[in-house]
Amino acid sequence: MRGAVLHAPGDVRVEDRDDPVIVEPTDAVIRVAAACVCGSDLWPYRGVEPVNGPAPMGHEYVGLVEEVGGEVRTLRPGQFVVGSFFASDNTCEICRAGYQSRCVRAVPIGAIGTQAQYARIPLADGTLVATPAMPDADLIPSLLAASDVLGTGWFAAVAAEAGPGKTVAVVGDGAVGLLGVLAARQLGAGRIVVFSRHADRQRLAAEYGATDIVTERGDEGVARLKELTGGLGAHSVIEAVGTQESMMQAIRATRPGGHVGYVGVAHGVQLPGMELFFSGVHLHGGPAPVRRFLPELIELIWNRTIDPGKVFDLTLPLEQAAEGYRAMDERRAVKTLLTP
């Protein structure tokens, strides 16, 4: 089969890879219908994370079940499925508490690489959720979004306790931040403030429910947000970047007793204990337990209540994955969908 492989920073190639096969009886093999490039894929692409030899890429995916192992009970070949970016058994104590991304048997799908024609998905019963039927083609981008970027934005909004009566602020106007806006609106937040300097992203944010845009960043952005919130800051802040500046902006934008939901993979971040202590905020985040939310998200997409697929503003054949990475790296695209 064909699949994207990162050889070195900036060097993504689509090349022949071994066809995946069932290894464990709990595996499924899927034919990937759509995959995409994640903001987190840009960390190794940019050399911020080390690249250790040729690495298969991709952890977001929807597709058709091709084959299942002997112990798979809930799936059968031919079903259309959405999966999360960590395989999970969905039965252990951590999964049952809603933290499937930290399942005791968790397997990162990123090590498998779904920017490919086929993928082996471990722990298929606990990881994959079948759609009610074969989806219309126009639903596929939204279902694909559910597998990470929507699920991650949703988790951030839940972690930030977005809800009725809350003012929510969103740090980061990438795909995750934009879908954090969508999630906050769905969860009932009335006022949603987005930090953004890009007209196209501001438009999509507004479409997803943002009520205010702040173009200032860092402490200036915080000052502007405080003006908008009676000097107090937001009740709920979504952090969707993962840098020192964005984390501090999120913490400082939150009122005492408020909640920061952070999902940007924290690179080189050190949180100063004394400032955090006196901030009085709640801090929660990490790799989103997407599996917790998948059934609900699939239903919202299936009913056409939400349209998260709009974050894909570039669609390319898998063979052109390298251009998909470049476009995101150069900020010409918010998010690239790849069709195998």
Added chain:
Amino acid sequence: MRGAVLHAPGDVRVEDRDDPVIVEPTDAVIRVAAACVCGSDLWPYRGVEPVNGPAPMGHEYVGLVEEVGGEVRTLRPGQFVVGSFFASDNTCEICRAGYQSRCVRAVPIGAIGTQAQYARIPLADGTLVATPAMPDADLIPSLLAASDVLGTGWFAAVAAEAGPGKTVAVVGDGAVGLLGVLAARQLGAGRIVVFSRHADRQRLAAEYGATDIVTERGDEGVARLKELTGGLGAHSVIEAVGTQESMMQAIRATRPGGHVGYVGVAHGVQLPGMELFFSGVHLHGGPAPVRRFLPELIELIWNRTIDPGKVFDLTLPLEQAAEGYRAMDERRAVKTLLTP
């Protein structure tokens, strides 16, 4: 009047200070019935925090209302009151959300100094809670504990979401940690693990409801805790020290999706963003909003349901405050009560 003043690290003197008077119409002046030395007083005493000129000391107190300002509505002279260590109006949006220690008009009582015969308490209506009647003498240590050390341990347990079905771990066997044990038990936790190496503190922890003692510290302590919890870690961890080691021990002792309630004033702490991200824990803490809990805590003490005053293992006249500090600094005492 007489009051304790810190002149330099290690140099606490009881000396003549001006008698406090009503300054704002929302003030009360109280005659201090009992005060005490806080673990946080040891930071400047040890020179870890700078001492800027002679500083009145103390922020924990119970006493009798002597005089009230013209706008004080809920208190009258002669009442016995318990106060919190931040004055708060208890009416602003932040107070109503339960974060009185971050009230928009908050005044730190530490700047006033309650290790003294009298003290001016700002925002008296929002800060002080009167007891149902004059307390029996044996209740005074427990009521005094409510003003900070119990309120702080209680907040830590609430922030850690201690409750029925939860395994709670407590990092720090000082007075706050011990009262975190008491709080966790009152909140319904079944299993409570305390990290402690001191026999006397272990005994009090057991009396307050601890079920397990771990004598190892740091990563060894975490490993031992994981053995006790099926490899997962505790649901709820109380951090009551405030050092880099204790914060990391608390985070690492918490299972993914679990809660860390941290109340040790974080000195020199830097939390590594990447580790925090992948820990998947909830982090909440800061200066405890003691006022939120005071009515409930006073009732539990008044009914003799709880006996937090046992954490005072040294009682001295105010004039011997210096010895009270020394005893705590040298770990000869858990906590010193001072009688003016």
